[in-house]
Structure formats: C-alpha cells, structure tokens
Amino acid sequence: MKLFVTGASGFIGSAVVPELLSAGHQVLGLARTDAAAAAIGAAGGEVLRGDLDDLDALRIGARAATGVVHLAFVHDFGDFAKAVRTDRAAIDAIGAVLAGTGKPFVAAATVPAVPGRAATEEDDPQDTGPLAGRAQNARAVLGLAARGVRSAVVRLPHTVHAEGGRGGFAGALFDLARRGGVSGYVGDGSARWPAVHVRDAARLFRIAVEEAPAGSVLHAVHEEGVTLLDTATAIGRALSVPVRSVEADALGFLGHLATVDKPASSARTRQRFGWTPSSPRLLADLDPEGA
Numbered sequence: 001m002k003l004f005v006t007g008a009s010g011f012i013g014s015a016v017v018p019e020l021l022s023a024g025h026q027v028l029g030l031a032r033t034d035a036a037a038a039a040i041g042a043a044g045g046e047v048l049r050g051d052l053d054d055l056d057a058l059r060i061g062a063r064a065a066t067g068v069v070h071l072a073f074v075h076d077f078g079d080f081a082k083a084v085r086t087d088r089a090a091i092d093a094i095g096a097v098l099a100g101t102g103k104p105f106v107a108a109a110t111v112p113a114v115p116g117r118a119a120t121e122e123d124d125p126q127d128t129g130p131l132a133g134r135a136q137n138a139r140a141v142l143g144l145a146a147r148g149v150r151s152a153v154v155r156l157p158h159t160v161h162a163e164g165g166r167g168g169f170a171g172a173l174f175d176l177a178r179r180g181g182v183s184g185y186v187g188d189g190s191a192r193w194p195a196v197h198v199r200d201a202a203r204l205f206r207i208a209v210e211e212a213p214a215g216s217v218l219h220a221v222h223e224e225g226v227t228l229l230d231t232a233t234a235i236g237r238a239l240s241v242p243v244r245s246v247e248a249d250a251l252g253f254l255g256h257l258a259t260v261d262k263p264a265s266s267a268r269t270r271q272r273f274g275w276t277p278s279s280p281r282l283l284a285d286l287d288p289e290g291a
Contacts, residue, residue, distance in 0.1 A: 001104075002026040003209060004061035006052065006090070007071030008045060009036035011167050012108070012160060015202035016069060017043045023206055028061055030072065052086050055093040062097035067104040067209050070094065070141075073134075084133030091140050100148040106208045109138035109153040111194060111219060111264040118224050118263040121155075121217045145214035152208050152216040157194035157264060158257065159226070160201050161285045165238065167198055169254055170282060174235050176251060183236035184246035186258035189229025194264040196222040197279030207273050218269045222277035225263030234287040 003020055007013040008029025017027050017040065027045035031037035037047045048064075050057025052072050062068055070091065074083040091107065098105050112125035112135065125135035144151040158169040165174035170193070177183040201220040208218055236243035248255030269275055 001066040001209070002028060002064070003067045003069055004028045004030070004048070004065035005045070005069045005071065006030045006058070007073070009039040010071060011162075012156075012198060012201060013071045014039065014043070015198040016071065016205050017045055019199075019202040019206050020069075020209075021045065023210075028065055030057065030061060052090045055089060058090055058093045059097050062094045065103075068094055068098065068106070069205055069209055070105070070107040073108070081133065084137060087134070088137050088140060091137055095140070095144045095147070095149060098144070098149045102148055102150055104150040104152070104209045104212070105141065105144060106152050106154060106205060106212065107138065107141045109141075109155045110134055111155045111157050111221065111262070113260055113262040118265040120265050121219050121268045142215050142217070150212070150214045152212040152214070152218065154201070154205055154208050154218045154220050155264075156201060156220050157196055158262070159193050159195040159282060160198050160220075161195060161282050162198045163280070163285050163288075165235065165286050168195075169193065169257070170195070170231055170286065172254060173231065173251070174239075174286065177232075177235050177239055177241055180250075181241050182246065183232045183239065183241050183243045184250055185228040185232040185243075186248050186251065186255065187245065189227055189232060189245065191228050191259050191261045192225025192263045193228070193231070194221045194224055194262065195226050195282040196220045196277060197281075197285070199279045200277040204269070204273075204275050207275055211273060218273065219264060219266040220269075221264045221266035222279075223281055224265055225261075226282050228258055230283060231286065234283045237289075238287040
C-alpha cells in the first residue's frame, strides 16, 4: 500500500514509518518543516509539505494514498481545545476523501480511564476532563466505518517510551527531574499509567492498517500499569537525583494527571491480532542499569 502518514517525523511517526517501509509499503509523509522533510526523506519516504491546518494538503495526501495513518496532534497544552478542533478538522477532511472507498484510516487515540479497573478496548471514554475532546475525535474516526471507510483507532498509553528516558509523559517527568534536580511524584505515587515501547506501538499501527476491520479499537499497551512511584524512583536512580513527593504544580501540565489511576489492558488486541510486545519495558528504558 501507499500510506499517507501525518506526524511522520514525530516521536511515534519516526518508528511507524520504518516499520511500514520494512513491510513493503510506500510512505507519503506530511512535513511542516525542512527538518521534518529531511527526516522523512532520510527514512525512505516521500514528502508532502503541509501541516494539520492545511486541509488542502491533507486532502491531496489522502487522495494520493491507498490508506492513511493519522499520528499528528498539536501538543499545545496552553490551548488544548484549539488543538482538538484542529485535529477534528483534519479527521473530517481526510474522512471526506476516503468515504466510500473502503480504504484504511488508522488514527492515534488515548486509552481511557475507567474507575476501579483496567480499561479495555470495549470501554467508551467518558466525555469529561481535558481529554474528552480527543475521545470525541476518536469516535469520529470510528464513525467513518458507516461511510465506507475501514477506520480504526490505536489507543496509546500516556507513556510511549524509548531508550534513554525518551518519549511520552514518563519522558516529560525525566526531563523535569533533569532540569530541577528532583524526581517527583504526587501523593503516595500509587497512581498507575500503562506503557508501551515505541517500536511495539509502531508494529501495532502496521497491523491495524493491514488487518483491522472497520470500526476496530486496538490498545497499544504492553504494561497494564506502572506506578508513578516506581517511575520516579527509576528516574532518580538514572539521574542520581533525590526522589520525593511533590505538589502537583511542580509537575506542570502533568500535575492534574499524576494522581489519576489509569491502568489499561490489551488482552483483546493481542488475541484478535496476534500482537505480542517484545521491546524493553518502561523501567528498563528509564534506568537500564537498575532494571
């Protein structure tokens, strides 16, 4: 397939593009900057200049492809509502082009929080809190199944990680500890976040675009839940800084999430699609010597 990929040069896209290419697909990657264009070209993809606000470019990319992988999102936590609106406009533009074609459209989403248990693929996120808009956008993608699109969403955990403490919210905690000299958690640190290595997530995006039936929800979850205390402790060891409980404000935009217990399961995804994560776990990436 020739796949149009938004966010092709981002953290997750930089793993998804090689995964798609190695499986024999062609990639047309959306590039906002010269650096992004160079990265996509170096990986072996074709470049389409534009960004999420350029709906004409998105339509061109969708028309030129036999499938779409939508990874891009404007991570502006200062105006998250605007970022959600931009994402929805992009989804609608791509969806209108793909309607009636039966082509795959796989979009990134986030795992929901379900009080008292691990979230599953069958759970429908509630329309509350700061992430409600992204949940609504995921529903819009799934709704395209009724319009003749083989649409699916891959729900990602807060922590999509890679070697050296890179990626996701755990990576943001790593950077905060490096700058501030303290590895912090909120409360008793018992809140759990699911996690997955970026290479395992990339493989699931490929599986989804190749195999997922219309309307599918997949969970890219390797570890059901890693506590914030364990995460902070691994970061503290890796950076040789103290580990302590801090006020939520000390963690910036992560503060309001740091007490939310949000485990998630991928049992159904593994059973349906034969996806078996095999890359390092979160604590091993944060602190290889201590794992």
